[in-house]
Amino acid sequence: xxxxxxxxxxxxxxxxxxxxxxxxxxxxxxxxxxxxxxxxxxxxxxxxxxxxxxxxxxxxxxxxxxxxxxxxxxxxxxxxxxxxxxxxxxxxxxxxxxxxxxxxxxxxxxxxxxxxxxxxxxxxxxxxxxxxxxxxxxxxxxxxxxxxxxxxxxxxxxxxxxxxxxxxxxxxxxxxxxxxxxxxxxxxxxxxxxxxxxxxxxxxxxxxxxxxxxxxxxxxxxxxxxxxxxxxxxxxxxxxxxxxxxxxxxxxxxxxxxxxxxxxxxxxxxxxxxxxxxxxxxxxxxxxxxxxxxxxxxxxxxxxxxxxxxxxxxxxxxxxxxxxxxxxxxxxxxxxxx
Amino acid sequence: xxxxxxxxxxxxxxxxxxxxxxxxxxxxxxxxxxxxxxxxxxxxxxxxxxxxxxxxxxxxxxxxxxxxxxxxxxxxxxxxxxxxxxxxxxxxxxxxxxxxxxxxxxxxxxxxxxxxxxxxxxxxxxxxxxxxxxxxxxxxxxxxxxxxxxxxxxxxxxxxxxxxxxxxxxxxxxxxxxxxxxxxxxxxxxxxxxxxxxxxxxxxxxxxxxxxxxxxxxxxxxxxxxxxxxxxxxxxxxxxxxxxxxxxxxxxxxxxxxxxxxxxxxxxxxxxxxxxxxxxxxxxxxxxxxxxxxxxxxxxxxxxxxxxxxxxxxxxxxxxxxxxxxxxxxxxxxxxxx
Numbered sequence: 051x052x053x054x055x056x057x058x059x060x061x062x063x064x065x066x067x068x069x070x071x072x073x074x075x076x077x078x079x080x081x082x083x084x085x086x087x088x089x090x091x092x093x094x095x096x097x098x099x100x101x102x103x104x105x106x107x108x109x110x111x112x113x114x115x116x117x118x119x120x121x122x123x124x125x126x127x128x129x130x131x132x133x134x135x136x137x138x139x140x141x142x143x144x145x146x147x148x149x150x151x152x153x154x155x156x157x158x159x160x161x162x163x164x165x166x167x168x169x170x171x172x173x174x175x176x177x178x179x180x181x182x183x184x185x186x187x188x189x190x191x192x193x194x195x196x197x198x199x200x201x202x203x204x205x206x207x208x209x210x211x212x213x214x215x216x217x218x219x220x221x222x223x224x225x226x227x228x229x230x231x232x233x234x235x236x237x238x239x240x241x242x243x244x245x246x247x248x249x250x251x252x253x254x255x256x257x258x259x260x261x262x263x264x265x266x267x268x269x270x271x272x273x274x275x276x277x278x279x280x281x282x283x284x285x286x287x288x289x290x291x292x293x294x295x296x297x298x299x300x301x302x303x304x305x306x307x308x309x310x311x312x313x314x315x316x317x318x319x320x321x322x323x324x325x326x327x328x329x330x331x332x333x334x335x336x337x338x339x340x341x342x343x344x345x346x347x348x349x350x351x352x353x354x355x356x357x358x359x360x361x362x363x364x365x366x367x368x369x370x371x372x373x374x375x376x377x378x379x380x381x382x383x384x385x386x387x388x
Numbered sequence: 389x390x391x392x393x394x395x396x397x398x399x400x401x402x403x404x405x406x407x408x409x410x411x412x413x414x415x416x417x418x419x420x421x422x423x424x425x426x427x428x429x430x431x432x433x434x435x436x437x438x439x440x441x442x443x444x445x446x447x448x449x450x451x452x453x454x455x456x457x458x459x460x461x462x463x464x465x466x467x468x469x470x471x472x473x474x475x476x477x478x479x480x481x482x483x484x485x486x487x488x489x490x491x492x493x494x495x496x497x498x499x500x501x502x503x504x505x506x507x508x509x510x511x512x513x514x515x516x517x518x519x520x521x522x523x524x525x526x527x528x529x530x531x532x533x534x535x536x537x538x539x540x541x542x543x544x545x546x547x548x549x550x551x552x553x554x555x556x557x558x559x560x561x562x563x564x565x566x567x568x569x570x571x572x573x574x575x576x577x578x579x580x581x582x583x584x585x586x587x588x589x590x591x592x593x594x595x596x597x598x599x600x601x602x603x604x605x606x607x608x609x610x611x612x613x614x615x616x617x618x619x620x621x622x623x624x625x626x627x628x629x630x631x632x633x634x635x636x637x638x639x640x641x642x643x644x645x646x647x648x649x650x651x652x653x654x655x656x657x658x659x660x661x662x663x664x665x666x667x668x669x670x671x672x673x674x675x676x677x678x679x680x681x682x683x684x685x686x687x688x689x690x691x692x693x694x695x696x697x698x699x700x701x702x703x704x705x706x707x708x709x710x711x712x713x714x715x716x717x718x719x720x721x722x723x724x725x726x
Contacts, residue, residue: 105656110658181679205606207600210600282658335624
């Protein structure tokens with residue numbers, strides 16, 4: 051595509067991190083989608099990313115329409131550098147694209163004994179409470195917190211009841227979705243995993259008003275505002291769509307997708323050693339909370355992905371036939387041996 | 389109790405803000421609870437609050453066991469001052485008590501053209517996903533974002549399906565709770581609003597695993613860690629209980645309750661004028677999202693509380709008989725005319 055060797059390597063690393071951690075929807079399965087965006091001239095393969103505004107603890111980064119997979123690590127590094135200097139760093143990004151799994155970027159903070167935070171807005175698929183219009187993306191939040199002997203606490207979740215990836219799995223299996231994941235075009239209750247293709251929408255975490263969907267809606271909105279309104283990216287229903295065949299929204303109020311990153315140096319609060327001892331204690335206590343069923347231990351955020359990473363690092367990553375086919379087509383197009 | 393005139397006035401202001409905004413569970417109804425904590429020597433009426441560690445963008449505040457209603461505004465002011473200097477300020481607080489509504493503290497940032505963030509840990513009432521043990525408080529998060537012509541965006545919510553205040557309303561009315569708010573002592577589904585008195589627990593936002601309770605559990609955990617593990621307060625199941633008659637947990641790993649505050653100067657990212665214009669556009673667009681039912685408009689976080697504030701500022705705050713009685717008892721005890 052014209053990416054530098056370095057950028058291509060980094061993008062591949064971020065995609066493989068998703069596959070390794072079991073988030074198949076955000077791994078190499080997305081590669082052909084990125085290529086189509088590049089063909090539609092919505093992705094710039096050789097961006098000149100830069101800091102366009104800053105203070106000692108903040109920056110706005112312009113991603114120059116680059117691959118989010120490359121823009122995000124650049125911006126997170128700016129946040130980490132600022133945290134080294136003044137305790138914390140906070141970077142809002144405009145003019146970017148889909149950045150892969152949020153967890154990868156948040157986890158960049160861990161080797162520096164920092165807490166890492168990453169979020170992004172995304173194509174509108176989610177209806178706010180009381181609405182039938184798609185206004186927000188699945189707008190994920192990731193928070194990575196270092197521990198000592200224990201593995202790090204890594205939360206990485208869409209602010210919807212279920213991620214779009216989970217919905218896609220049901221679509222492939224031709225299975226119904228649980229009540230509360232999606233709604234029909236009229237706001238009607240639905241278990242149709244294909245509801246998005248029929249004018250329906252995904253639901254914010256909480257599913258309905260009685261179960262707190264206004265909280266999921268607020269969370270998704272905060273992600274949208276921090277990522278896009280603070281930076282000058284396009285927000286809400288104007289967020290650029292991921293599928294290249296979907297026309298861009300009219301009257302976009304900003305440039306590209308937006309992200310938001312944070313890095314907080316642990317020793318800006320207390321010594322890293324003390325903190326990590328208490329995180330070990332926290333994790334140990336929660337892991338040993340009384341389970342609802344014997345042999346069903348309480349999990350710490352990040353446990354399932356880490357287990358999967360171990361498994362796949364040893365035994366390989368299963369790739370479905372349709373993805374192999376797409377990779378074959380890409381290989382042919384770019385003259386690469388698969 | 390021995391509070392300075394200034395502290396007493398501030399505490400009253402924070403409590404009244406809750407009553408005005410319709411969050412009756414966090415207003416003067418709590419006054420007798422604070423007094424009981426003071427009588428049990430768990431609240432220090434004349435604390436020497438201080439910054440015990442800091443960097444240009446961070447601080448840890450020791451609340452000296454003061455009223456959270458007083459400690460929180462002190463700490464939030466430290467965050468605001470740091471944001472003035474280096475763009476953002478982040479303050480973790482230990483050795484504090486219940487701080488009233490999170491929204492009050494977050495909103496302190498608004499007149500400074502800053503985004504305000506407030507969160508706190510609290511007595512353990514909530515079971516993590518797959519557990520029957522109460523490990524987390526309802527751990528609320530508030531985020532206040534300034535707008536221009538439009539009123540500010542103010543999200544303020546417990547990281548549980550429903551707040552404890554909502555559960556208390558059902559208890560007073562002797563009404564069942566919806567499925568998904570609480571679970572029984574064995575992890576069984578329950579609609580008993582009094583389940584907490586029978587060994588049951590509240591559920592994280594999402595209610596069950598299938599509907600994303602692991603996300604609510606992760607959010608509540610992040611609030612706990614930012615508020616208490618970063619600062620050196622007591623975390624998880626060791627968070628000090630609000631009712632003075634409940635014995636303190638054994639082997640507490642820190643001091644008192646913990647809070648976490650953030651302030652981000654808008655113009656550390658882009659000019660406040662530009663940002664506010666886009667926030668007005670954001671709010672206007674969301675308010676006009678297609679509603680599921682005619683005459684049921686989409687709300688912006690903060691709308692219901694602001695409506696209530698208008699109503700009650702004009703017509704007064706209704707106070708239930710039992711609260712009037714408690715206030716009467718307090719008045720008598722302290723020789724004040726009710």
